[in-house]
Amino acid sequence: MSISRRASNRLIVILAGLFVLVIVISAGLGRFFIAPQAVVRLFWLRLTGGIVPDELAQASLVLFRIRLPRLAGAALAGSALAASGAAYQGLFRNPLVSPDVLGVTAGAAFGAVLSLFWGLSPLMLILISFSFGLGTAMLVGFLAQKAGANTDSNLALVLAGIMVGSLVSSATSLIKLLADPNNVLPALTYWLMGGFSAVKEVSLFITGPIILAALLLLFALRWRINILTMGEEEARTLGGRVALSRTLVIIGATLATAATVALCGPVGWLGLVIPHFARMTAGSDYRLLLPVSILMGAAFLVVVDDFSRLLAASEIPIGILTSFVGVPVFLALIRRGGTK
DSSP, rough: OOHHHHHHHHHHHHHHHHHHHHHHHHHHHHSSSSOHEEEEEEEHHHHTTOOHHOOOOOOOOHHIIIHHHHHHHHHHHHHHHHHHHHHHHHHHHHOOOOTTSSSSSHHHHHHHHHHHHHHHOHHHHHHHHHHHHHHHHHHHHHHHHHHHSSSHHHHHHHHHHHHHHHHHHHHHHHHHHHOTTTTHHHHHHTTTTOOOOTOOOOHHHHHHHHHHHHHHHHHHHHHHHHHHTTTTHHHEEEEEEOHHHHHHHHHHHHHHHHHHHHHHOOOOSHHHHHHHHHHHHHOOOOHHHHHHHHHHHHHHHHHHHHHHHHSSSOOOOHHHHHHHHHHHHHHHHHHHHOOO
């Protein structure tokens, strides 16, 4: 399915408008309710440098100190995971591929669990988690390169990712086994479920630029991903630099995934399901599919985080809700595809 340029622009504008609407509504939801018009007014005053009236002083504090960092974290994480999932699905030409295919999620989670086990600061947790995620991806690439002469390069990457991811997950389980069951283990278990309750301005300051840079890289490579979806032989025939393009796509998706896990913990299913919705809406052309995935992923995770905050008296981990939503939706997609 291909969409005209005019229809593509209209779709992007509609999705961007829906995303802004989701942000405005979500910013007002919570135990301290802020009306949408008050949210818009506070944003306008902040942008123009206006003085906040006394009746909106408390709302301004809640909005900009508590809710806005959380909303920004959810939007960044959703866009990063959706873009990474879409890029990997095109790179490996497999609709079942998700952002953790190379073991990055498992590696970053192990780094965070290790930091919590040692009692390190939240800042160190983010840095170590991100470093372990990148280190896992580099190890997978090294193992795949060693096996590349004897097997397909994409297959070697997937197999190496499965093996290393399984090994790192076992190491995470070992840390949980050794952790203090009263003080440390609950924190480890809760973090591994994912969530945005701990997202602060400092964590966004570290991970935000990395995610944005990774998204810009993937966006710049969207036409190269179109070529990679045709396979290595066809891509070379068209004059594409396959090795370089594949490496850059993996770097962008890996950076986005590792930074996201360091920011909020593992968030499952989003990077697998959202690209399918984007593909059903925008077609398979990555020039449109990638920005649509970014907007859909950002809006989706912000909405899910709203339910996480509001469904119960205590916050529900985001990973639980994405699984409850993702699994039935993906089964429906499989059934729909099988019927066709």
